[in-house]
Amino acid sequence: MTPSVRSRLWASGIAFVLGFAVANYGIIRVSRPDLWLWLGFAVILMLTSAAGILFADTRRSLSIWSLIGIELFAAFTLVPLLWTFTVATAPQGTSPRTVWPQEISWAAFDGALHSQILQDAAVTSVVVAGIATAVAMPLAIAAAYALVRLPVRARRLAYGLFVAALLVPLLALAGPITDQVIALDRYGSRMALVPPALVITLPLATWLCVTVLRDVPWSLRESVRADGATWLQSFLRFALPNVLPGVFVATALVFVAACNDFVLGAALATDDDSRPFPATLMLATGQLETSSSAVVAAGLLWLVPVVLLLLVFPRRITQLLGRSYR
Incomplete structure (x- = not known):
C-alpha cells in the first residue's frame, strides 16, 4: 500500500515540528556534551521531514510515519542504554551528571x-x-x-x-x-x-x-x-x-x-x-x-x-x- 501525498506531508510537518522543538529545548536547557545528542536527534527529524516532502508524490511505498516511529523508538531505547552505560562506567564515588560519559572506569564491570x-x-x-x-x-x-x-x-x-x-x-x-x-x-x-x-x-x-x-x-x-x-x-x-x-x-x-x-x-x-x-x-x-x-x-x-x-x-x-x- 502506497501512502498518500497528504499523509506524507502531514508526517513531514510533524517531523519538522518535533525536530524544531527538540533543537530549541536542547539549545536553551541542555548543556554540553548532551547538547549534541539533542541537536543530532533534531537534525535526523528535520532530514526526515525533508525526505517526506521530496518523496511526497512518488509511488514508492515509503511511510514517513514509520520512519518517525523508528526514530522515536531508537531514541527512547538507546538514550536509556547510554545513561546505563554512563552510570556503570562512572569512577567509584562519583555520580554522573550528563548522559554522555565523561570519564570511563571499568571497575564496576570487574x-x-x-x-x-x-x-x-x-x-x-x-x-x-x-x-x-x-x-x-x-x-x-x-x-x-x-x-x-x-x-x-x-x-x-x-x-x-x-x-x-x-x-x-x-x-x-x-x-x-x-x-x-x-x-x-x-x-x-x-x-x-x-x-x-x-x-x-x-x-x-x-x-x-x-x-x-x-x-x-x-x-x-x-x-x-x-x-x-x-x-x-x-x-x-x-x-x-x-x-x-x-x-x-x-x-x-x-x-x-x-x-x-x-x-x-x-x-x-x-x-x-x-x-x-x-x-x-x-x-x-x-x-x-x-x-x-x-x-x-x-x-x-x-x-x-x-x-x-x-x-x-x-x-x-x-x-x-x-x-x-x-
Whole structure:
C-alpha cells in the first residue's frame, strides 16, 4: 500500500515540528556534551521531514510515519542504554551528571564479573531456564504441529488460550504458586523454580512454534516422502533446512524470556543460593561486594546475549514476532 501525498506531508510537518522543538529545548536547557545528542536527534527529524516532502508524490511505498516511529523508538531505547552505560562506567564515588560519559572506569564491570552472589544467581537463571525450555519445547512442537497440520476440533480456541496465557500477569499467579511450593516443602529450592517457569516457557514456545510450522513448505515434505525417502533422508532434506532454523531461534527466545523472569524468582526464592539473576539485581543489591554501579554493569552484561541474538537472527526474529496464527 502506497501512502498518500497528504499523509506524507502531514508526517513531514510533524517531523519538522518535533525536530524544531527538540533543537530549541536542547539549545536553551541542555548543556554540553548532551547538547549534541539533542541537536543530532533534531537534525535526523528535520532530514526526515525533508525526505517526506521530496518523496511526497512518488509511488514508492515509503511511510514517513514509520520512519518517525523508528526514530522515536531508537531514541527512547538507546538514550536509556547510554545513561546505563554512563552510570556503570562512572569512577567509584562519583555520580554522573550528563548522559554522555565523561570519564570511563571499568571497575564496576570487574566487580560484577567477580561477585560470587551474581555468579551464583546467573547459574541459577541459566539452569532453571534451560530445564524449563528443554521441557517446554518438545511439548510446544507437538502442540503446534497439531494446531497447524491436524484437523483438531476447536484448535483456534486452543490457540487463543495459549495466547491468553501469555497475557496473564505473573503477579496474579505468584501467590498461588508460592502456596503450592510451600505445601510441597520445596520453598527456597533452586529446582522449585522450574515447574513455575513453564508458565512462561510453554505458552511462549507454543505461540512461536505455531508461527514456525505454519510457514514450513509442507508440500515439499509430501514430495520427499512420495519419492521413497527414508526417515533420515526426510530429516536431512526437509526438516533440517526448513524446520530446525526456526525452532532453534524460537528455543533461544524462550530461553531468554525464562532467564529474564523476575516475579517468580523473587516470590519463590528465599536466599542468594536459590534466587535467579534478575531478582538478585533487584532485591540483593545491598549485599554486593562492590558499589551499586556493579548492579548496573551486571545488567548490561546480562543484556549482551540478547543483543547478539538480535544481531545474528534479525530477520528470523522479525518473522516470528511479527506474525500471528491464521
